[in-house]
Amino acid sequence: MSEDIQLLIDDVVAKALAGDMDPINNIEDRVTRSKAKAALVKAKRSQPKTEIKSNASENSDVKAKDTIEQVVIASLSKNFSNFLDGEQNGEWIQIKAENWFEIAKHLKENENLYFDSLQCNTGFDLEGGMLESRYNLHSMKHLHAIEIRIKVSIENPDIPSVESLWRVADWFERETYDMFGINFTGHRDLRRILLPEDWEGWPLRKNYEEQETYHGIVVPKVKEGWE
Amino acid sequence: MGVVHGQEMVLNIGPQHPATHGVLRLQVKTDGEVISEITPYLGYLHRCFEKHCENVTYEQVIPFTDRCDYLASMTMNFGYVVAVEKLMDIKVNDRVQHIRVIMAELQRIASHLLATGVFGLDLGAFTPFLHMLRDRERIIDLFEMTCGARLLYNYMWVGGLSHDLPKGFVEATLNFLDYFEPKIDEFENLLGHNKIFVERTADIGIMPAEVAINFGVTGPNLRASGVNWDLRKDDPYSIYDKFDFNVPVGQGIKGTVGDSWDRFYVRLQEIRESVKIVRQALDQLPKDGDVHQSMPKKIRPPKGSIYSRTESPRGDLGYYIESDGSDTPSRLKMRSPAFTALGVLDEIAGGWLMSDVLAILGSLDIVLGEIDR
Amino acid sequence: MGLLENRFDDNIVVEKLDKLLSWARSTSPWFFQFGTACCAIEMMAAAASRHDLMRIGIIPRSSPRQADVMIVAGTVTMKMALRVKKLYEQMADPKYVVAMGSCATSGGPYWQHGYHVLKGVDLVIPVDVYVPGCPPRPEALIEGLLKLQEQILEGRPLTRKTG
Numbered sequence: 150m151s152e153d154i155q156l157l158i159d160d161v162v163a164k165a166l167a168g169d170m171d172p173i174n175n176i177e178d179r180v181t182r183s184k185a186k187a188a189l190v191k192a193k194r195s196q197p198k199t200e201i202k203s204n205a206s207e208n209s210d211v212k213a214k215d216t217i218e219q220v221v222i223a224s225l226s227k228n229f230s231n232f233l234d235g236e237q238n239g240e241w242i243q244i245k246a247e248n249w250f251e252i253a254k255h256l257k258e259n260e261n262l263y264f265d266s267l268q269c270n271t272g273f274d275l276e277g278g279m280l281e282s283r284y285n286l287h288s289m290k291h292l293h294a295i296e297i298r299i300k301v302s303i304e305n306p307d308i309p310s311v312e313s314l315w316r317v318a319d320w321f322e323r324e325t326y327d328m329f330g331i332n333f334t335g336h337r338d339l340r341r342i343l344l345p346e347d348w349e350g351w352p353l354r355k356n357y358e359e360q361e362t363y364h365g366i367v368v369p370k371v372k373e374g375w376e
Numbered sequence: 377m378g379v380v381h382g383q384e385m386v387l388n389i390g391p392q393h394p395a396t397h398g399v400l401r402l403q404v405k406t407d408g409e410v411i412s413e414i415t416p417y418l419g420y421l422h423r424c425f426e427k428h429c430e431n432v433t434y435e436q437v438i439p440f441t442d443r444c445d446y447l448a449s450m451t452m453n454f455g456y457v458v459a460v461e462k463l464m465d466i467k468v469n470d471r472v473q474h475i476r477v478i479m480a481e482l483q484r485i486a487s488h489l490l491a492t493g494v495f496g497l498d499l500g501a502f503t504p505f506l507h508m509l510r511d512r513e514r515i516i517d518l519f520e521m522t523c524g525a526r527l528l529y530n531y532m533w534v535g536g537l538s539h540d541l542p543k544g545f546v547e548a549t550l551n552f553l554d555y556f557e558p559k560i561d562e563f564e565n566l567l568g569h570n571k572i573f574v575e576r577t578a579d580i581g582i583m584p585a586e587v588a589i590n591f592g593v594t595g596p597n598l599r600a601s602g603v604n605w606d607l608r609k610d611d612p613y614s615i616y617d618k619f620d621f622n623v624p625v626g627q628g629i630k631g632t633v634g635d636s637w638d639r640f641y642v643r644l645q646e647i648r649e650s651v652k653i654v655r656q657a658l659d660q661l662p663k664d665g666d667v668h669q670s671m672p673k674k675i676r677p678p679k680g681s682i683y684s685r686t687e688s689p690r691g692d693l694g695y696y697i698e699s700d701g702s703d704t705p706s707r708l709k710m711r712s713p714a715f716t717a718l719g720v721l722d723e724i725a726g727g728w729l730m731s732d733v734l735a736i737l738g739s740l741d742i743v744l745g746e747i748d749r
Numbered sequence: 750m751g752l753l754e755n756r757f758d759d760n761i762v763v764e765k766l767d768k769l770l771s772w773a774r775s776t777s778p779w780f781f782q783f784g785t786a787c788c789a790i791e792m793m794a795a796a797a798s799r800h801d802l803m804r805i806g807i808i809p810r811s812s813p814r815q816a817d818v819m820i821v822a823g824t825v826t827m828k829m830a831l832r833v834k835k836l837y838e839q840m841a842d843p844k845y846v847v848a849m850g851s852c853a854t855s856g857g858p859y860w861q862h863g864y865h866v867l868k869g870v871d872l873v874i875p876v877d878v879y880v881p882g883c884p885p886r887p888e889a890l891i892e893g894l895l896k897l898q899e900q901i902l903e904g905r906p907l908t909r910k911t912g
């Protein structure tokens with residue numbers, strides 16, 4: 150490592166420790182960037198108090214008697230209006246598709262919620278012309294988890310993508326798209342991920358019919374007509 | 377440090393390539409020897425796991441979970457039965473819990489042995505691979521003794537186990553552990569402190585902690601980045617809170633925290649911890665208790681959904697199950713740890729040399745069956 | 750020539766060369782390790798310590814160009830099927846195929862709902878030996894390979910088949 154790169158790294162790490170992550174993220178060269186991030190981790194580890202996990206009970210806003218769903222809804226209604234979709238049953242939060250990106254951003258960045266990891270994204274075919282996308286979020290800091298559900302119609306299955314918030318959503322959303330045909334708007338590269346590009350249909354929808362042949366190879370299980 | 381930019385070259389690795397651990401295709405864009413971008417193409421082993429789950433009953437799902445991660449079938453079974461038991465609110469007795477933990481930890485040892493062995497193989501070290509496979513065979517003998525299968529066990533059932541432990545299992549396992557423990561040091565010396573191996577892995581493919589969290593990387597890969605996160609400790613399921621073990625994290629002994637060598641070393645340390653857990657579990661194993669005691673006659677979970685996760689050798693293994701009250705799941709999604717681990721490859725491998733790609737890929741320990749499902 | 754007289758059938762030269770060739774082939778079938786899924790692990794176990802395939806002259810190769818036998822170990826999917834065919838075509842003659850496991854034989858556990866699974870690799874390439882099992886034990890694979898050796902031994906590469 151040459152000297153000025155080391156200087157650059159020291160500089161951005163100092164800035165990041167002060168809370169400004171932009172200089173690190175703006176480094177053009179990927180090698181230098183990953184080195185800088187690694188250095189940041191080292192620096193953070195040597196600081197005693199910035200632990201990744203902290204105790205949930207220290208937090209004043211999360212009261213013990215409210216369930217996490219109530220806390221989340223309360224926190225969201227301060228910033229958004231009319232975001233809930235239909236009735237809630239307390240085990241998950243059903244929201245409308247429009248503001249999903251902003252809501253997700255709030256969920257991730259709010260200090261008291263801090264859902265830093267997107268555990269799982271599941272598609273679901275509700276039948277009767279509705280599709281659903283479900284997100285299981287978890288906070289490694291506060292150790293709490295919620296489930297968010299978003300319903301869309303099968304004719305117009307558009308949901309804002311959250312892939313730029315949680316990069317793990319990149320592949321999750323591609324998979325959901327691949328299996329259900331839910332269209333995540335704003336995704337950087339929405340292609341089929343598991344099935345071949347020229348596959349027909351959305352396999353996990355309940356009314357899915359297998360295609361007859363794929364590139365001349367017979368697909369269905371019935372052995373008739375194979376020879 | 378001047379940089380010469382040459383012409384961009386696109387290189388294709390796989391889908392049939394000995395170092396991709398199965399059928400994975402990587403499209404690598406390089407500038408000379410330096411990698412600028414990697415695009416993984418998956419799905420060459422997409423076996424429609426989730427479609428099958430919607431068409432078979434809850435019991436019949438278990439063999440399919442085996443086949444997803446074929447290197448750690450026991451822990452795949454474990455995760456699934458834990459999820460269904462939570463959904464149906466079944467409590468299983470202590471003997472079953474202990475046997476499950478023993479099996480899961482032996483499986484973790486076997487899986488990590490293969491992972492580290494193949495990692496060495498990717499870098500050209502053939503001997504450690506043979507040594508590790510030799511010891512893995514002994515673990516497999518223990519499994520075979522228990523349930524008759526070598527690779528895909530279908531051993532843990534909802535509410536119990538398919539068989540009780542056979543006679544002589546405890547002694548055989550203790551024998552194995554006595555034989556195996558000194559071998560771990562041998563592996564460490566054979567591979568971990570090997571000059572060539574260190575040169576090729578230390579400081580290569582560094583994964584900073586926040587990148588790992590943002591990309592959803594879990595398991596040993598996350599711990600190697602210095603994050604102390606293990607579901608067995610942080611969100612204990614089954615009876616893991618009864619045991620005393622440490623969570624090894626990457627310390628950057630040979631290079632930077634979160635490099636490929638750390639990922640290798642964390643796995644090796646986890647083998648030691650698993651040995652500890654198995655010893656404790658064998659020690660505390662209750663003498664009586666029927667392994668079929670709490671098995672329901674018919675598995676029909678109440679309406680509702682659950683997301684439950686357990687720690688597989690590759691990380692957070694999550695099952696999302698939606699039940700409509702019938703005996704087949706109406707949706708079952710597996711959140712596979714290797715899927716997210718592969719997703720980070722482009723981020724951490726960019727900028728390194730061509731020859732490092734396979735080192736980094738090997739250090740992530742992916743299993744294609746679980747990625748493509 | 751008294752020694753050999755009346756001891757052999759007609760066509761003595763062709764017959765013997767044929768035999769020599771197939772004998773030579775049968776004892777060194779290098780295999781192309783084409784593992785796709787769970788069965789590949791058992792194939793690895795068969796090639797590694799304890800079962801040690803090399804003792805019967807069977808050596809793993811990573812390139813189709815250097816191999817005589819292709820062991821298709823594991824599930825073949827639609828996305829993979831065309832590649833399998835291409836890999837088979839890349840192998841030099843004479844070439845043989847062993848379908849290992851029930852997936853490669855017939856689609857295995859995925860025969861019914863597996864929309865993306867090829868129901869048997871024999872739909873795209875010809876197969877010589879089928880090894881059933883899910884997964885077959887390494888011993889079963891070795892048995893299959895011995896059967897293949899027998900088959901090669903009986904083959905007559907120089908005699909043109911009619912009909």
Ligand code: SF4
Pocket residue numbers: 443786787788789822823824849850851852853857858882883884885
């Ligand atoms: S036959 Fe069984 S073990 Fe072999 S690849 Fe298929 S599912 Fe896996």
